[in-house]
Amino acid sequence: MIVASMIIKAFPENIDEVILKLNNIPNVTTYGVHKEENIIVLIEADSEDQLKDLARYINSEFDGILGTYPTFVSADENFDEEIKTVN
Numbered sequence: 001m002i003v004a005s006m007i008i009k010a011f012p013e014n015i016d017e018v019i020l021k022l023n024n025i026p027n028v029t030t031y032g033v034h035k036e037e038n039i040i041v042l043i044e045a046d047s048e049d050q051l052k053d054l055a056r057y058i059n060s061e062f063d064g065i066l067g068t069y070p071t072f073v074s075a076d077e078n079f080d081e082e083i084k085t086v087n
Contacts, residue, residue: 001045001046001076002047002048003043003044003074005070006043006055006071007034007041007071008022008038008039008041008069009037009038009066009069010062010064011066013064014063014065015037018039019033022041027043028041051073055068055070
């Protein structure tokens with residue numbers, strides 16, 4: 001399991017709509033807005049690919065998004081072991 005925090009930057013006039021849409025996505029939790037345009041988000045994903053796909057989806061399918069910016073990413077021990085066996 002990967003846990004990541006992100007800042008999702010959006011136009012201020014779109015913030016409320018974006019937060020509502022984000023709260024409808026499983027494993028996505030919003031934690032407020034900073035300086036009128038930065039939505040603080042926590043995401044739980046099963047893989048790096050799932051995390052990347054979600055960020056791409058938010059960027060391309062939500063109106064008023066300026067960008068998604070990861071601020072912290074962490075994986076549980078099982079994930080780290082899986083990476084070692086692949087390498």
